[in-house]
Amino acid sequence: HFILFRMITCDLTGCVTSAESVLITLQSHEELLKVLRNNKENATEQKVVVVSVSPQSRASLAAYFDLSSSETGRRLTSFFKGLGVHHVFETSFSRTFSLLESQREFVERFQRKEQDSNRLPMLTSACPGWICYAEKTHGEFILPYISTTRSPQAMMGSLVKGYFAEQQGLSPQQIYHVAVMPCFDKKLEASRSDFYLEKDETREVDCVITSGEVQKMLEEKNVSLNDVEPAPLDTLFSSVSGGEFLSHAGSGSGGYLHHVFTYAAKQLFGEEVKDLTYKILRNNDFQEVTLEKDGVVLLNFASTYGFRNIQNLVQKLKRGKSPYHFVEVMACPSGCLNGGGQVKPKPGQSPKELLQKVEELYKAERPLSPEDDTRVAELYQSWLHSVGEERAKELLHTHYHPVEKMKNGLIMKW
Ligand code: SF4
Numbered sequence: 001h002f003i004l005f006r007m008i009t010c011d012l013t014g015c016v017t018s019a020e021s022v023l024i025t026l027q028s029h030e031e032l033l034k035v036l037r038n039n040k041e042n043a044t045e046q047k048v049v050v051v052s053v054s055p056q057s058r059a060s061l062a063a064y065f066d067l068s069s070s071e072t073g074r075r076l077t078s079f080f081k082g083l084g085v086h087h088v089f090e091t092s093f094s095r096t097f098s099l100l101e102s103q104r105e106f107v108e109r110f111q112r113k114e115q116d117s118n119r120l121p122m123l124t125s126a127c128p129g130w131i132c133y134a135e136k137t138h139g140e141f142i143l144p145y146i147s148t149t150r151s152p153q154a155m156m157g158s159l160v161k162g163y164f165a166e167q168q169g170l171s172p173q174q175i176y177h178v179a180v181m182p183c184f185d186k187k188l189e190a191s192r193s194d195f196y197l198e199k200d201e202t203r204e205v206d207c208v209i210t211s212g213e214v215q216k217m218l219e220e221k222n223v224s225l226n227d228v229e230p231a232p233l234d235t236l237f238s239s240v241s242g243g244e245f246l247s248h249a250g251s252g253s254g255g256y257l258h259h260v261f262t263y264a265a266k267q268l269f270g271e272e273v274k275d276l277t278y279k280i281l282r283n284n285d286f287q288e289v290t291l292e293k294d295g296v297v298l299l300n301f302a303s304t305y306g307f308r309n310i311q312n313l314v315q316k317l318k319r320g321k322s323p324y325h326f327v328e329v330m331a332c333p334s335g336c337l338n339g340g341g342q343v344k345p346k347p348g349q350s351p352k353e354l355l356q357k358v359e360e361l362y363k364a365e366r367p368l369s370p371e372d373d374t375r376v377a378e379l380y381q382s383w384l385h386s387v388g389e390e391r392a393k394e395l396l397h398t399h400y401h402p403v404e405k406m407k408n409g410l411i412m413k414w
Pocket residue numbers: 009126127128129130182183184185186253330331332335336337338339340
């Protein structure tokens with residue numbers, strides 16, 4: 001377990017509680033295999049198994065097997081289905097919801113910034129390593145700045161146990177939902193009480209496995225993705241067959257800065273921005289993008305990756321010296337493509353070489369602007385409209401909780 005914990009970015013905050021460590025170890029590829037075995041052996045307690053794969057994990061496995069990201073996605077679909085998984089989805093679809101909600105949330109915060117001083121900068125919320133650190137270390141002070149928009153994984157939880165379950169005539173509990181992600185921190189995110197459905201006694205994401213764990217599963221089954229026949233990706237819509245692998249422009253961590261910036265420039269100042277110019281500040285993991293008109297800075301955005309840069313940002317905020325309106329915050333240096341759960345370099349390959357390859361594969365997919373995704377627009381119209389405003393907000397947003405510093409022996413220091 002020691003090795004596992006060392007791979008969790010959250011440990012950089014100084015602690016992983018023993019309660020959290022149990023939650024993490026409960027989620028593993030062995031758990032998924034157990035559910036699949038049970039489905040074969042026990043006719044009465046069948047679960048519909050759904051696997052949602054992140055684009056960062058596809059890129060990581062693609063680099064390992066020398067395939068394109070899309071081809072990796074199709075072969076993974078085939079591999080999982082061969083094991084007994086019923087549906088395989090893509091989380092770039094749910095990320096579109098996350099990006100759209102972030103755009104709206106930012107514009108709304110910006111317009112009300114005069115009334116409420118701690119609404120800006122809006123800090124992104126998709127990284128559980130960062131959220132864990134913020135809740136444990138800076139609690140009450142920092143949480144109001146963090147966007148309430150759910151991460152792509154948590155959005156997928158809503159979609160699978162909400163929309164999809166309904167379409168299939170299933171209760172959320174009848175579905176076992178697995179997410180394939182680039183880091184261990186996502187296991188902590190899945191086990192948050194905010195993503196537990198009390199009434200149905202089930203989590204929206206039951207189990208998270210990392211890209212590295214998928215590679216291990218393949219090894220244990222003696223399967224190379226190079227020898228697997230590709231299969232079409234499923235879609236959440238019964239009327240559409242063969243999902244498409246899509247990407248979003250901007251960073252490999254979801255492109256939050258890119259999409260919120262272009263949307264805000266248009267909505268707030270009528271400026272059409274096609275290409276963003278990133279200015280490197282202290283290092284590659286701290287960059288800035290500005291929108292200027294007649295010498296006046298209208299928008300000032302930044303991306304801040306890795307704990308050194310994050311600590312710097314928080315200190316600036318505490319001193320009232322942050323010049324930013326929006327910050328894409330990610331706990332891992334270089335962001336999600338470099339997550340602690342990604343496939344490790346091959347012998348003789350440097351981590352830098354590997355990361356470069358993963359980035360190229362990730363960026364090679366066709367980017368689609370969130371505003372242009374008609375399938376998502378359709379779901380806003382049909383599903384979210386029908387559940388009512390209050391429920392729609394719950395399905396797309398979340399809450400944060402300051403964590404009191406624990407004084408007893410429950411904390412493990414690394
Ligand atoms: S930066 Fe990405 S990979 Fe790293 S902890 Fe955060 S969400 Fe996970």
